[in-house]
Amino acid sequence: MSADPLHPPSTNPASGRTTARTAAVIPAAGRGVRLGPGAPKALRVLGGMPMLIHAVHAMADSRAVSLVVVVAPPDGAPEVRSLLDAHALPERTDVVVVPGGESRQESVKLGLDALPPGYDIVLVHDAARPLVPVDTVDAVIEAVRDGAPAVVPALPLADTVKQVEPAAPGEPEPVVATPDRSLLRAVQTPQGFDRATLVRAHETVRGDVTDDASMVEQLGLTVVTVPGHEEAFKVTRPLDMVLAEAVLARRRHNDGF
Ligand SMILES: Nc1ccn([C@@H]2O[C@H](COP(=O)(O)OP(=O)(O)OP(=O)(O)O)[C@@H](O)[C@H]2O)c(=O)n1
Ligand SMILES: C[C@](O)(CO)[C@H](O)COP(=O)(O)O
Numbered sequence: 001m002s003a004d005p006l007h008p009p010s011t012n013p014a015s016g017r018t019t020a021r022t023a024a025v026i027p028a029a030g031r032g033v034r035l036g037p038g039a040p041k042a043l044r045v046l047g048g049m050p051m052l053i054h055a056v057h058a059m060a061d062s063r064a065v066s067l068v069v070v071v072a073p074p075d076g077a078p079e080v081r082s083l084l085d086a087h088a089l090p091e092r093t094d095v096v097v098v099p100g101g102e103s104r105q106e107s108v109k110l111g112l113d114a115l116p117p118g119y120d121i122v123l124v125h126d127a128a129r130p131l132v133p134v135d136t137v138d139a140v141i142e143a144v145r146d147g148a149p150a151v152v153p154a155l156p157l158a159d160t161v162k163q164v165e166p167a168a169p170g171e172p173e174p175v176v177a178t179p180d181r182s183l184l185r186a187v188q189t190p191q192g193f194d195r196a197t198l199v200r201a202h203e204t205v206r207g208d209v210t211d212d213a214s215m216v217e218q219l220g221l222t223v224v225t226v227p228g229h230e231e232a233f234k235v236t237r238p239l240d241m242v243l244a245e246a247v248l249a250r251r252r253h254n255d256g257f
Helices: 051-060 077-085 104-113 134-145 195-204 213-218 238-254
Strands: 022-027 065-072 094-099 121-124 150-156 175-177 185-187 191-194 223-227
Touching: 022 051, 022 104, 051 065, 051 077, 051 134, 065 077, 065 104, 077 094, 094 104, 104 121, 104 195, 121 134, 121 195, 134 150, 134 191, 134 223, 150 213, 191 195, 195 213, 213 223
Parallel strands: 022 065, 022 121, 065 094, 150 223
Antiparallel strands: 121 191, 150 185, 150 191
């Protein structure tokens, strides 16, 4: 890969270790059907600011992230560009906007295709997880820097989980198993990747998946976890908006605003 003169990899003078540059791809092209009627989910307002802007800030708050690629709703790229231009970001962070696709997987691929050379670590972060703390972002990046090809933030489950058999609509679903909860994790974003591995996964793995790490699993590589965070929850249903507003109010209170 050729070098980008604006954002050269940094070298630690003490260790001589060169730190790979990190970009974040934010899929934000979903409609938000489960949230109910309204604007595309990423453009809905939380604490006075579109959800997407919170998500971009969450990535840009990490000093390691110098490029953010926002994957906008397919016909919404100009609107998203204007929104981003209206909100200040750290000077060290460039933001590129591309139109997204029909599925999350397709949107992530379009974001990856827009990445310039020189970024060897890629985070993929849902716009729908606007409140992930920077410490979680940094923990993911650190684990990729330490050599893991794919890293996911994960939390233990609070509920017991049942596996069911599909049933006709309105009919009760028979339970067929109760997996050992201690071995299960709820997985969040940002998920972090060695760029070449993630590109290979998107180029070779076929079939529907619900996250990017599972594509790397299908390549036969080991994905590792780092501790996730309760505030990195995904805004999916209407109650999640209430929760997100409450988290923001608590942050404002703690910051003295
Ligand atoms: N075609 C799509 C579908 C989803 N996403 C993004 O993938 C993330 C996770 O998806 P989800 O929370 O399921 O969002 P939606 O698809 O918008 O939700 P729903 O299924 O309720 O419509 C979101 O940031 C969403 O914008 C995307 O970029 N392109
Ligand atoms: C990527 C993800 O957020 C990890 O938990 C999740 O799989 C996205 O799923 P969705 O059904 O597209 O919201």
